[in-house]
Amino acid sequence: MIFGRRKEKETQALIMAAGYGTRLEPLTTAVPKPMMPIVNKPCMLHNLELLKRYGIKRVTCNIHYHPEQIENYFMDGEKFGVSLSYSYEEKLLGTAGGVKKMGEGIDRTFIVLSSDALTDINLSKMLAFHKEKGVLATMALCEVSDVTQFGVVVLDEKSGRVTAFQEKPKQEEALSRLVNTGIYIFEPEILDMIPEGKPYDFGKELFPLLAAEGRALYGYKMLGYWSDVGTIKTYLEANRDAMLGKVGVHIPGSRISSANWIGRNSKISKTAEFKGSVLIGDHTVIEDEVEIKNSVIGDRVVVSRGSKILDSVIWSDSIILSSSQIKESVVGSWCYIGKGSKVSFSALANRTRV
Template sequence: MKAVIMAGGKGTRLQPLTKLLPKPMLKLLDRPTMEYIVELLAKYGFDDITITVCYLADAIRNYFGDGRAWGVQIRYQDEPVPLGTAGGIRALHEHLDQTFIVMSGDGLTDFDLSEAMQSHRRSRALATLVLTQVACPLGYGVVEFDANANITRFEEKPDVWDRDRSYFVNTGIYILEPEILHFVPPDRPYDFGRELFPALLRKGIPLNGHVATGYWSDVGTLQQYYQTQIDMINGCVHVNLPVEVAVH
């Protein structure tokens, strides 16, 4: 099965840590953040992986190589000009000829990807958005859906929120059919959450929301970078930990 890992961002909110390393290569405990993503994909059978790279791309290439060490095949797509999340995926349209998953290289999760895939196949939608529940939606895309898991509304990074309720947010993990790329313009940057998914809803094209259980951290700020590692040490996330801190 095919997967795309987006790893081209500069990680400006994580400076000064990202001045010499791209964000996906920052270590969570003893290994780069993106290594946990590659391991998760391999665990669930996604063994054909394309990594989109831009900022300090050689650091990623030199570490992961062809992916053989993780039991996968890795190829790289250079993005010299930022194309947005959807635009960067569209550039791969000739390779993405079957259902595929998109993940970010700078987050940490232990979601069961097989459950997400089953939800996608049941829905027969062009896209399944993997969602998680949070108390504070600031900085995230809020998603609303009906009793049949059909997405009804997006609100990208709301400015205000109700402290007495929780929200379902977009984790940036998508399971997509190749046909969805036909809706992405080829000549300009284009974003999944801000542009493509709302446009599909306006056209009446069904989108599926899958609420995943498990741990998810968007390692986007210095505070979250360190909190994620504390969570790992405390056993909040099921990943391969160094023996010195492994939870037994």
């Protein structure tokens, strides 16, 4: 059932937010991947802000895993400047099946976006490319060095038409370094090609079929930033890239230097030392002789005397007692890190005690 459905009047976006994010466990055991914070904001919020920047404010989102967390945070979207409705999937319908359900009633060109990837793609340029080609479907493509976790796309370089697909090939067998980003522009006729009420996938089923039949499926080589944020390593990288300005997203807090931000009502000791890029959330306490390097610290966190946070991300409401060291790790919300503890190259789920 889709609730909050409105009459179609302007460009609409469909956001895919129903998946499990299993590669990011244990962080996603209690948190849906779209709600994982990147620079202290849910990843899905960055994507809503991207759509809003391009004047796209009518959004439908499919939900399944911990749906209440997404609904309770975003509500109807008004707080974030968009109009948001939801499509609940009792059983996962796959990427195409989910879009089929969300797209009921759409009668014009629409955009599909993943909620849990980080990007600053120029949607105006992609829309212009799609309209210039006059095609049924356009997918945004990004060139990557390691293709083994992605759907590889082969293009006719002259026309831009997609000619073949490979799903997660071995590196040495890849026919291209261009991968499917999960960002699409479709004409409404695409919905008629998707079976109703059953799991169906774009990358594994619909797109290979369209390519094999020579249908109008084109690839748009994006120039901006894109990360699927699919592993702990890429999650940490995405946070660093945001602070370094490699991706155009809004970072909360007051910018006190070229790469340091501090949130509201936080208390920072004069003897604390920041190195590289550092973001401190709201109502957070950083005590004496703390060292923080290339890290994000969430809201309402306490980092006690003499502790070191290096190349890490600390989610909200966690306590780190004195003389602890956290290195290249992600610490979930409501965690308790005991005095003198050392956490390295780890991901701690919410409410972990060390």
